Amino acid sequence: MVSKKLTELLNLECLILPCNITLSDETIIAISKNCKKLKHLKIPHCRLVQSNNDNVIVKLKGLKKFYCASCKKLTDAGVIQFIHNNPDLEVLDICFIPNITVDTFIAADQATENRVNGVILYIRFYYEDIEEAFELIIKSQCTYHNSKYLADPNIAEIQSQYCVHFLPFTLSHPLIIALSKNCKKLKRLEIAHGTIEESTELRFSSASVLDDLSKLQYLEHLNLSFVADLKNSTILAIANNCKKLKFLNIEGCINITATSLMALTSLKNLQELNVNSHNIKDNFIVKLNGLNRLDCAGCINLTHTGIVQFLNNNPDLEFLDITSIFHMDIIDAANKATKNHSTILAITNNCKKLKFLNIEGCKNITATALMALTSLKNLQELNVNLINITDNVIVKLKGLNRLDCVGCMKLTENGIITFMKNNPDLENLDIRLINYMDIIDAVNEATKNRTNGIILKIHTIDDELIKESKCFITSPWVVFRRNSKRIEIYEDNLYN
Missing domain, CATH: 3.80.10.10 (Ribonuclease Inhibitor)
Known part of the structure; x- marks a missing residue:
């Protein structure tokens, strides 16, 4: 019955099955035989029956995304062969599969090392002892970062050559030191929502162990959003040493002062910046050039004058969230409408490449300004x-x-x-x-x-x-x- 139904889906490209259903070998074989155009298969938490599940998944070919989290009967051997059989694979979710070990990641590294298609494989997994696992990898000179087409577990939208992503948990002092010492070619680092466990001597100091991240001089993408322990010294160190940085996210890092943020204007390669809810002022954003993405929602000290000057300086902008400027306390409603009008016109006149725009909550935009939004042909x-x-x-x-x-x-x-x-x-x-x-x-x-x-x-x-x-x-x-x-x-x- 399953095979008969699948013969009617020859052009199927995406198949998402409900969680916790029972999948037999026959069903997976039918999918592989009949759905030749399938690129995206999602079978999370499915109960795989019969004994040859590893042999069955290796029959799946041509996939770009495969989500099989909690399919507990899968093993290293089957997953490794599956990776070899799908050279265009971009995403593999193997979270919560008890039989998967670090051998899968070592093998994946080897399997992707000589890719010529430019496709980066993103493997998502979960370790109960994830910190110890990362420390082991880092101390061994980042063994499974060697392939430029293999990304570390749990990292999304990989664009860089060597990448590490830490889940939201406490990062120890030795772990940060090991990272900065051994991963010299690291290009992408994600520590969003992390908590830093400082050594005793640094706990009450103006310095931070995160200052060592500035030793990663090849770094292009750095996400430190909502790292509560982030200090001014780290921002200054990054601005002085990470000159190749293209992406920086420090949203929600409440301890950073405006003076330290000013140092970021020296990063001439910076293209994407998230300073959501920071205490930035006009003198900061008017010095930013070459950006294609800015998120400054909640930056209540910005004025229309500063925003307009920023727009003039960054004509290649593709993403803009400036919601905050529309909620400033301007007593004169007519004056507010005039300023909002001029800001929207500056956007439409200067940012012809804009793809994303958030102006939520601005009630005092004139009809003429709103109509001008229709001129953004790339939106x-x-x-x-x-x-x-x-x-x-x-x-x-x-x-x-x-x-x-x-x-x-x-x-x-x-x-x-x-x-x-x-x-x-x-x-x-x-x-x-x-x-x-x-x-x-x-x-x-x-x-x-x-x-x-x-x-x-x-x-x-x-x-x-x-x-x-x-x-x-x-x-x-x-x-x-x-x-x-x-x-x-x-x-x-x-x-x-």
């Missing part, structure tokens, strides 16, 4: 939550794959439907906190003939709308989802 994701945007703007937006318009009370059913028809590659549409919309039939009509394989996810908190969608939606290319993610509603945003 793919737009967040206008809680803004008085109207149908005549969104119907002129094209090429988007995501629109967040939570609480945009001036939008109507006709505007939303026309927008969907004009954006056939739309993947996400958030219409929470908008008056009830009877859009089931129109959504069916707008998506039923999609040929791009993209499923439109419409986010709402309207339970009645979700209930109706389950009964009346016939298009395979749309799904309504309940989204309870918190949205901060500023006073009068919904109705002004």
Whole structure:
């Protein structure tokens, strides 16, 4: 029966099976025989029955992404052979498989060492004793970092040659020292949400063991977001020594002062910067040049003047989140509207390459400025939550794959439907906190003939709308989802 059904799915490219189902060897063999175009297979927590599971998964070929977390019968031997059989493999999730050992990673290193396709393999796994495992690897001169196409476990969107990613846990002083001493060619390092265990002599000092990271002079990508122990000395050391740095994320590092942050303006190769919620001022951002990504949401000390000058200096910007400047305490509403108007026009005039823009919560943008957003021809994701945007703007937006318009009370059913028809590659549409919309039939009509394989996810908190969608939606290319993610509603945003 399974084989018969799969013969009807010859063009299937993505298959995601429910968790905790039982998979037989016959089913996996049927998938490998019939779904020759399959690129993405997800079978997490599936119970693999029969005894030849290793022999079965090696029959899967041509995959780019394979998620088999908690498939407990898999072993090193089968996974290693699977890696060899899938030279274009990009993602392999083998979390919580008790039989997997470090041998898999050593073998994966060897299997990918001579790749010529430029594809980097990202292996996701979990060790209970992960810190000890990393210390062992680092002290052995980063044995399984040798292949430039093998990324370390749990690291996402790998772009660099040598990479290490630590899960959110306490990093010991010896571990950081070993990393900086032995991984000289490290290009990507992720320590997001980590806690640093300082030695006694450094605990009450202005210096930090993280200062040693500045010895990694090949570093191009550094994520230190929400590292609570990050000190000014580390920022200064990085700015002085890591001159090849292209990406830096220090969101939520509350102990860093504006003076130390100023040192980052000396990083001439910097392209992506996240200083979300930091105490930065205009004199900092106006010195930034060559960026294609800036996240400064929550930076309440920035002014419109500084933002506009930054935009003039960075015409290649592709990602911009400047939500915070629209919530500053400007008593004169007319003055605020004028400043917001000038900022939006500066964005549309200077940032023609922009792909992502977040201006959530700005209620005092003029209709002319909002209409100017339609001139951003490369825009793919737009967040206008809680803004008085109207149908005549969104119907002129094209090429988007995501629109967040939570609480945009001036939008109507006709505007939303026309927008969907004009954006056939739309993947996400958030219409929470908008008056009830009877859009089931129109959504069916707008998506039923999609040929791009993209499923439109419409986010709402309207339970009645979700209930109706389950009964009346016939298009395979749309799904309504309940989204309870918190949205901060500023006073009068919904109705002004």
